[in-house]
Amino acid sequence: MVESLSLPKDLVLGSAILTVTGNSDLYIENYKGILLYEDCCILLQTKTCQVQIEGCNLSIDYYNNEDMRISGCIRQIVWK
Amino acid sequence: MNRIIIWLKGYVKVRLSGFSPERFMNLCGNRSIHVWGVENHGRFYILYMSRKSFLQLRPVIRKTKTKVAIIEKYGLPFFMHRYRKRKLFFAGILVFLMILLVMSLYIWDIRISGNYSKTSDMILKLLSDNNYKYGMRKSKVDCEAIEKLIRAEYNDVTWASARIDGTCLIVELKENEILRQEETVEKPSDLIAEREGEVVAIVTRAGSPKVRKGDMVSANQILVSGAVPVLDDFKTLVGMQYVKADADIYLKTRLPYEYSLPFLHTEKEYTGKKRYDGSISLFSKNLKFHIFDNPFPEFDRVEDTKQIRLSEYFTLPVTVTLRTTSEYRTVKKKYTKEEAAALCKENLKKFLDDLEEKGVQIIENDVKIGIVGENCLAKGMVDVILLMEKRQDTEMVTVTVPEDNRETEE
Structure with missing residues (x-):
C-alpha cells in the first residue's frame, strides 16, 4: 500500500534513515533511544529494529529526540 | 553564528x-x-x-x-x-562602546564620485560653505538639500545623489557630457607644423589643406587651414566658412638629441640607520609625538598617513601618520668609461621609448656616444615621423564680394 501510494516509508513505517559519509560519519534519523554506548559500539533502538554501530573511537557529536550524528572509525553496521 | x-x-x-x-x-x-x-x-x-x-x-x-x-x-x-570584581575593565568596555556610539552620530568622511570637470575640492568647498563639514551631526545632514544645492550651483550636473552610509556622506553626481562636449566645440583653428620636415601622409577631414604629400614645410607653416572658402557656381569666392581643422598629417623630421653625463657625481649611500616616529591627528588637530626632529645631518623622510576606519564606511576622526627617517651620506664617485657609456645608452633608450609611447615612429637614429673632457656625451639626430597636432587660431579674412555678384543677388 505504501509503495502503491508512493508514501515515504520513514513517515508511514517509522523506519530509521541512516546517512553514512565514508567510514567516519554517520547520521541517523527516526531513532527511539540509546541502548548502549561504548567506545567501540553504539546500540540504538528504532521503531522496527535495533541498529548496532561498531568501530572504534566512536563519539556522539550531538543528538536530540529525532536524530543523532556519530563520528569515529565505523567498521560495521548491524540491524538486529 | x-x-x-x-x-x-x-x-x-x-x-x-x-x-x-x-x-x-x-x-x-x-x-x-x-x-x-x-x-x-x-x-x-x-x-x-x-x-x-x-x-x-x-x-x-x-x-x-x-x-x-x-x-x-x-x-x-x-x-x-569570573571578572566581576574588575569594575574598571567593564567600565572601559562600556566607555568604549559609548564613544563608538557617540562617534557614529557624526560625519567623518565625505566621498564624492562621478565628477569629471568639477574637482572634489570644489564640491567639498561648496558643501563646506553651506555648513556641510566633517564632524557635523548626521541628523543635521539634509541629503535632499545637498542634492538641490549641487544641481543649483552647477548647471551641467544633471543628477545628484547624497546619502549617508555609516559615518560617510556619499555624494554621487552625473555631469551632462553632451553639454560638456558642446562647450568644448571650439573656435576655428589651423593645424600648423611643429617643426620643419617633409609631409609623408595627409588625410583631411575638416578645413582646407595647404600642403600635399611630399611637400617640404617649415616650422609654424599652416598645413590645414580652418578657413574654408565658399565658392559660387562660377567658382567665385563669395565668403569664408570657419571650422576647426581636423586632419591626420604625418611629418618626417629630425629631432636633435643631446645628453651629457659628468664622470664625477654624487650618490646617496644609505647607512641603514632608521628612526620611526609619527603623529596622531584627532578631530583635525595634531597631537604630534615626533621624537626625532632632526636626527641625522642628511636624511630621506617617508610619511605614511592613514585614517582609522572600523569598516569601509565607518571612519573615525583619527588620522595616524607614521614617519620613517633614513640616514644617508653623500659620496662623491666617478663613473668608469663603460659605466658612463652604458648610462648614456640607457638614457637614449628611454628617450626613444618615450617617443614610441607617444606614437612617434622612429626611422633612424645617428646618435654617437663619445668622451668630451670630463663628460660622456651622447649627441646626434633622430629621424622620426610625427603626427602634427599643434594649432593656432584661424585668421579671419574679410571677403569682398564682387559688384556683379551683388547685382545678381539683388
Whole structure:
C-alpha cells in the first residue's frame, strides 16, 4: 500500500534513515533511544529494529529526540 | 553564528558517571536538553551542555542515579562572573562602546564620485560653505538639500545623489557630457607644423589643406587651414566658412638629441640607520609625538598617513601618520668609461621609448656616444615621423564680394 501510494516509508513505517559519509560519519534519523554506548559500539533502538554501530573511537557529536550524528572509525553496521 | 550564540549563553563541560548513562542520555533527549560532544572514556563520559540545560538536570540525575560533575565552564556569563570584581575593565568596555556610539552620530568622511570637470575640492568647498563639514551631526545632514544645492550651483550636473552610509556622506553626481562636449566645440583653428620636415601622409577631414604629400614645410607653416572658402557656381569666392581643422598629417623630421653625463657625481649611500616616529591627528588637530626632529645631518623622510576606519564606511576622526627617517651620506664617485657609456645608452633608450609611447615612429637614429673632457656625451639626430597636432587660431579674412555678384543677388 505504501509503495502503491508512493508514501515515504520513514513517515508511514517509522523506519530509521541512516546517512553514512565514508567510514567516519554517520547520521541517523527516526531513532527511539540509546541502548548502549561504548567506545567501540553504539546500540540504538528504532521503531522496527535495533541498529548496532561498531568501530572504534566512536563519539556522539550531538543528538536530540529525532536524530543523532556519530563520528569515529565505523567498521560495521548491524540491524538486529 | 550558532557557536557564538552558544558562547554568549554559556556552556559547561561535564563528567558523567554512574549505573546507566544511556538512560541519562535518553532522558535528556526526551526533555529537549541539548547535549553535544559525547565521548566515552571507559568508566565515565564527557559531554557538553548549555548552562540553562545544566540547571534542568536535577530530576534526571535523581531518576538515573548518575553523578554529574562540571569540569570546565565556558562562555560569556562565566567570563562576566569570573571578572566581576574588575569594575574598571567593564567600565572601559562600556566607555568604549559609548564613544563608538557617540562617534557614529557624526560625519567623518565625505566621498564624492562621478565628477569629471568639477574637482572634489570644489564640491567639498561648496558643501563646506553651506555648513556641510566633517564632524557635523548626521541628523543635521539634509541629503535632499545637498542634492538641490549641487544641481543649483552647477548647471551641467544633471543628477545628484547624497546619502549617508555609516559615518560617510556619499555624494554621487552625473555631469551632462553632451553639454560638456558642446562647450568644448571650439573656435576655428589651423593645424600648423611643429617643426620643419617633409609631409609623408595627409588625410583631411575638416578645413582646407595647404600642403600635399611630399611637400617640404617649415616650422609654424599652416598645413590645414580652418578657413574654408565658399565658392559660387562660377567658382567665385563669395565668403569664408570657419571650422576647426581636423586632419591626420604625418611629418618626417629630425629631432636633435643631446645628453651629457659628468664622470664625477654624487650618490646617496644609505647607512641603514632608521628612526620611526609619527603623529596622531584627532578631530583635525595634531597631537604630534615626533621624537626625532632632526636626527641625522642628511636624511630621506617617508610619511605614511592613514585614517582609522572600523569598516569601509565607518571612519573615525583619527588620522595616524607614521614617519620613517633614513640616514644617508653623500659620496662623491666617478663613473668608469663603460659605466658612463652604458648610462648614456640607457638614457637614449628611454628617450626613444618615450617617443614610441607617444606614437612617434622612429626611422633612424645617428646618435654617437663619445668622451668630451670630463663628460660622456651622447649627441646626434633622430629621424622620426610625427603626427602634427599643434594649432593656432584661424585668421579671419574679410571677403569682398564682387559688384556683379551683388547685382545678381539683388
